[in-house]
Amino acid sequence: MQEFGRLVVLTGGLLAVMPLLLVITLAVAIERFYLLKKILREGHDIHNRLRRVAYQNIAGLQAIADDTANTLQGRLVATAIVSRGETAEAMEMHLEEEIMAATPKISRLLWVLDTAVTIAPLLGLFGTIIGMVQAFNVLSVNGGATKVTGGIADALVSTGAGLLIAIIAVYFVNYFNNLTRRIMHQLELIKLILINRVHGKGLGAATQRPSVSRVGA
Template sequence: MIDKIIELSILSGGLLPLMGLVLLVTLAVIIERCYFFHFIASFGMALERDLKTIKPGDTEKLRQLEKHYDSALQLSVVTSALVCNQNDEQGLERHMDEAILWQIPKLEKNIWILDTSVTLAPLMGLLGTIIGMVHAFDILGVSGAGGSATEMISGGIAEALVATGAGILIAIIAVVFLNHFNKTIQTLLNQMELLKVMMKNRLINSK
């Protein structure tokens, strides 16, 4: 098994091990982001539910909510609303918009790696296949057109195509989770927009 992997790695011009590294990095990003988004989403839903029960003008409970969810990313919307001048509606909205924008880099952290894997992995696989096919046709030039040479070429091409298959597999894994994470990011941003409206209703409309 190990000998076969080494043989395929050599046939791909050393690109197959590099593709394995790309796969490991991709999986590491996927696992980290899955944990992060699960944590953030669960806290966000709880914050949204508790904020809904608070009556307009009850700033004391809003501050208690701030302390309770101090590790939630969405809490920045609540905090920014409580620290600014609540009599200024436009200023209040600007502060909360700024707080939301500050969270976007945290949400999009390392997502570019998945985007890169989607493009890079198939190209690396294709290049590895081309290198393998060049090697296979070199056999034909050395051995002539005999039956054994033809069989060796067929086997070489089949092995060379492993690199393309591996690249496509990595790209499929990356693109599925990339789309999932992009959807999750949009959902979380929409949630923060909802929290912004809820905070305005509990601060401004109570005046």
């Protein structure tokens, strides 16, 4: 702890920010991981249930809406039931509105990770510069080359800490961006399923061919 305090002083106090930034990054990552995986898992279950519902079976959709009322995808199902009397185009607009309203919840706090990716290396570099300035001041006053090289090595700890945080944050940014894309694709797929189940008549009815009677010779 005493050594850490010395390094904090050497880097102008910026090294002390690094543990706090790391804690914030990990806290956001854990919260986003739990929430986004939960949304994706719930959507997967609802998608599978919707695929088993017959076309124009409003009672089946209502049962799913009642069971999943507290989920994003469940609210899509409820919106589809409410707007089922309108045209397919109007119903699509209502569902799209619900998806757009859910987007901020899906992408919430991801900006913190983006910020950590950018600011952590910059803070580390700035702390290193401050430490190097102090090390060269030692050289100008005392002429001690050993103290200078040791001071520069200590100052580089700040840069290393910043890069470590940035590496962790950039991994989570890419991972959560991928999860977000999967969730948005899932919502769009559920939207199309709902429109087809409410306004469609099924592939069997659409592809059925009229029977042709054979005339005997």
